[in-house]
Amino acid sequence: MADDDAQRCDEPGELSEPRAEFDMEFVDWLPGGRAVIPVESQGRFTWLVVRGHVSEQARQEFVRELQHIVGRGLWRQDWPAGAP
Numbered sequence: 452m453a454d455d456d457a458q459r460c461d462e463p464g465e466l467s468e469p470r471a472e473f474d475m476e477f478v479d480w481l482p483g484g485r486a487v488i489p490v491e492s493q494g495r496f497t498w499l500v501v502r503g504h505v506s507e508q509a510r511q512e513f514v515r516e517l518q519h520i521v522g523r524g525l526w527r528q529d530w531p532a533g534a535p
Contacts, residue, residue, distance in 0.1 A: 473517060477502045
């Protein structure tokens with residue numbers, strides 16, 4: 452995934468309007484020695500990940516799991532009107 456690829460999560464047969472959006476952004480470091488931190492702001496949910504701490508296989512599995520959770524309606528974002 453590129454440093455700032457957005458994922459719009461819907462599964463076939465579900466509502467056509469995305470119910471959740473997320474990014475995975477790779478950074479050089481995070482506070483407290485953490486490898487991953489979720490951040491929610493301005494209508495997006497971003498997973499900050501320290502470079503080298505998530506393999507491509509782990510990233511793909513993570514994306515598939517999020518798509519499943521969102522596609523089944525287990526995670527919905529309720530952004531205020533006008534949020535980007």
